[in-house]
Amino acid sequence: xxxxxxxxxxxxxxxxxxxxxxxxxxxxxxxxxxxxxxxxxxxxxxxxxxxxxxxxxxxxxxxxxxxxxxxxxxxxxxxxxxxxxxxxxxxxxxxxxxxxxxxxxxxxxxxxxxxxxxxxxxxxxxxxxxxxxxxxxxxxxxxxxxxxxxxxxxxxxxxxxxxxxxxxxx
Numbered sequence: 001x002x003x004x005x006x007x008x009x010x011x012x013x014x015x016x017x018x019x020x021x022x023x024x025x026x027x028x029x030x031x032x033x034x035x036x037x038x039x040x041x042x043x044x045x046x047x048x049x050x051x052x053x054x055x056x057x058x059x060x061x062x063x064x065x066x067x068x069x070x071x072x073x074x075x076x077x078x079x080x081x082x083x084x085x086x087x088x089x090x091x092x093x094x095x096x097x098x099x100x101x102x103x104x105x106x107x108x109x110x111x112x113x114x115x116x117x118x119x120x121x122x123x124x125x126x127x128x129x130x131x132x133x134x135x136x137x138x139x140x141x142x143x144x145x146x147x148x149x150x151x152x153x154x155x156x157x158x159x160x161x162x163x164x165x166x167x168x169x170x
Contacts, residue, residue, distance in 0.1 A: 042151050042162075048108045049147050049164045055104070056117070056145065059097040060170040066094035067119055067143070067170050068133045076115040077102035109149050119143040119170075142169050 060067050071094030079102075082088070082095035105113050121127055121141035128137050147164040 045151060052104055053145055053164060053166055056101045057168055057170060063090055063093050064136055064139050065090035065133055067139050072117050073119055077105055110152055113149040115147040117143060117145050139170050142167055
């Protein structure tokens with residue numbers, strides 16, 4: 001016995017409604033995947049920033065004479081060029097470190113990333129003389145590193161740049 005003609009139309013409507021519900025679910029899943037990709041990229045950039053900051057802090061710790069003399073203070077990326085293939089004095093090493101770190105900032109972070117380093121000897125009880133600095137005493141002041149970048153693909157196009165600020169003692 002054949003089905004009545006109205007039941008064939010109901011089945012078609014049921015299939016269309018099921019396809020609509022399934023499509024809405026897929027659209028929601030796609031939106032969730034896009035948001036997860038943006039969050040993953042933001043986490044990646046934050047990880048890169050923390051690695052780069054630690055890298056520069058270690059460079060500064062290896063050249064305390066350059067830190068005492070304020071050779072790392074300034075804004076980055078820096079256009080200075082310095083080669084240390086034949087060895088360097090502390091100031092030259094600081095210029096080389098600035099150049100390398102600037103290159104890393106431009107390579108691993110989005111365009112327009114800026115950074116600055118300011119070292120302060122204000123809290124030092126006894127600042128060493130020039131002769132004592134040559135003997136490489138530990139740095140008794142503190143340094144403030146500030147890195148700013150804009151995340152590409154942010155939901156809010158007018159969102160302020162992300163900031164990583166770190167006060168440390170090399």
